[in-house]
Amino acid sequence: MNGLTILGTGSYTPPFALTNKMLETIVDTDSEWIKLRTGILSRAIAAESETTLSMATAAAQKALDGLDRSKIGAVIAATITPDYLTPSLSCLLQRDLGLPTDIAAIDINCACSGFVMAMKTAHTLLADMPGRTALIIGAEMLSRVTDYTDRATCVLFGDGAGAAVIRRDAAGTFASDCGAVGNAELLSCRAQYLCNNPFMPRPRDAEPGAIAMNGQEVFRFAIETCSESVKRTLTRACAEVDSVNHFIFHQANRRIIDGIVRKLGITPEKCVINIENHGNTSSATCAVALDDLFRSGKVNAGNRIVMAAFGGGLTYASAYFTQSEEIKYND
Ligand code: ACO
Helix, strand or coil: CCEEEEEEEEEECCCCEEEHHHHHCCCCCCHHHHHHHHCCCEEECCCCCCCHHHHHHHHHHHHHCCCCHHHEEEEEEECCCCCCCCCCHHHHHHHHCCCCCCCEEEEECCHHHHHHHHHHHHHHHHHHCCCCEEEEEEEEEHHHHCCCCCHHHHCCECEEEEEEEEEEECCCCEEEEEEECCCCCCEEECCCCCCCCCCCCCCHHHCCCCEEECHHHHHHHHHHHHHHHHHHHHHHCCCCHHHCCEEEECCCCHHHHHHHHHHHCCCHHHECCCHHHHCECCCHHHHHHHHHHHHCCCCCCCCEEEEEEEECCCEEEEEEEECCCCCCCCC
16 A cells, blocks of 8 residues: 555636736846746736635645545645644635544645645555545745745745645555755745734844745755655655656746756656746645646556655655546546
């Protein structure tokens, strides 16, 4: 029972598209620079009425379509932009999706590596839940924590959610790798608290939280750690790069994906690329790309799939699995 297979996928991105041209009107940037340096043309931004929960619910409803919800044994939501510190996003999804109550409901804060970590965690949890499945989600409203006066970050981020239902699989193979190099200097987003204790001075971290990043350093970290992590995962799976049918890399910057592809000697056509119209949606990018891949009809029974991501923490994670069956979508 070491393998893992996907039973359903879904995604949701808000209808409002913030284009590069629109960004030119609010910060000192230009469309061509953004396109050339990142591969991004536009990003989806949530409306006032939307929440991380509403986007996650929409994605999860699609992933659960036609599946037995009573079999769900774990719901694992990856997010750095939950609506509440408590209750967690996963607990609210249990409620809104009508999932069983005898389940593990866990949020994961691994930034962009979160969805891959959710898959790895779910695979472990399902080991002692025979017959059960897991719902894994990556959902982010990064527009909440983006500083739209900082041209070095505001051109990158977008909002969205993706989800998948998985089960352990006797026949297939699952292998994974992950790591963390704690660092709040290169990439961070400070938590916001009320801080109105009249007996203490107002601390520095009462200021609004926004993503701050040293782009060049994160760029280097991303290519190096992601490539090495994929190599370790493939070794554990006893698989070669060439035997993999589909690669899904975190969609942070087209040039980072190209760098990993070159380093690992991957056929570029095997990579899912959707960064043009989504931008970087942190934990949601791999989840949305997985949904795009499955709905494209390109995944056949027996296909080998690799997902890999890097991000805040700093963290990285990769996973390999063999898909045992094709998924039929009704929509
Ligand atoms: N428009 C125009 N010029 C810009 C912009 C902009 N939006 N942003 C920066 N520049 C300028 C800089 O000021 C600099 O100008 P200078 O040479 O006159 O000083 C020049 O462009 C080059 O800047 P760099 O920072 O070297 O640009 P780079 O090519 O590295 O691209 C980028 C920046 C896109 C941020 C890149 O470094 C990157 O993608 N890094 C990785 C980010 C990432 O993957 N984050 C993932 C984690 S996110 C998370 O976990 C939530």
